[in-house]
Amino acid sequence: MKAFALVRIIGLSLVLLVGTVVWADPFPKVDADLDVYDAAVQKMNDEFARIPADSNNQGWVIKKLQHMVDTDQYMRKFPAIIYSHQYTQEEQTYFFTKFGPKWQRLDQQNTTDLKSLLAIYSWFNISKLNYIRQAPNVFQNRTEHIEKFGPRKCSDGAMVTTQKSCIVALG
Numbered sequence: 622m623k624a625f626a627l628v629r630i631i632g633l634s635l636v637l638l639v640g641t642v643v644w645a646d647p648f649p650k651v652d653a654d655l656d657v658y659d660a661a662v663q664k665m666n667d668e669f670a671r672i673p674a675d676s677n678n679q680g681w682v683i684k685k686l687q688h689m690v691d692t693d694q695y696m697r698k699f700p701a702i703i704y705s706h707q708y709t710q711e712e713q714t715y716f717f718t719k720f721g722p723k724w725q726r727l728d729q730q731n732t733t734d735l736k737s738l739l740a741i742y743s744w745f746n747i748s749k750l751n752y753i754r755q756a757p758n759v760f761q762n763r764t765e766h767i768e769k770f771g772p773r774k775c776s777d778g779a780m781v782t783t784q785k786s787c788i789v790a791l792g
Contacts, residue, residue, distance in 0.1 A: 633651050648715045655719055658695075662727070663694050676741055685738070689731045696727050 646652055669688040675681045700720065703713050 625718065648712050650706060651712050651716045651719070654706060655716070655723075658699050658720075658723070661695060662692055662723075665695070677708060682738065682742075684735065689734060692727060693731055696724055 667687065669684070672681060672684055676685075689748075702708075703716055708716060
């Protein structure tokens, strides 16, 4: 009877050990870095959320566009961590599998937010909104406005017809 109980305890211990190994974090360094990313974006979002939203207020729009630039640029620069933290090939694959959906969510949110602002303003005149740090980055991957509404004239009379000229005209 004691032998049976001992076998059961050893068996249960092995099941727990195997379960722990299976459920263990396969890439703790990557997960820790992704936690840092999530915390930083959450902090930026929380800080911006303290500002009362008013899409008809020029000051709020400037802050919204700057917030979009800041989160966008943080997201786009973050993958460099695979080099600075010397990820293995397996860690890199894991990183991009986990980071890809985060990238898509933020990009989609910024696109949705930009579309809602464009519904009000139809086009941003950066000189009227004053200086926005790195303003072109907000528009970098969002040329749908040009595709939907056609080219626009810049303040100097040049036509905005491409993504590149859009960036130059808006920056």
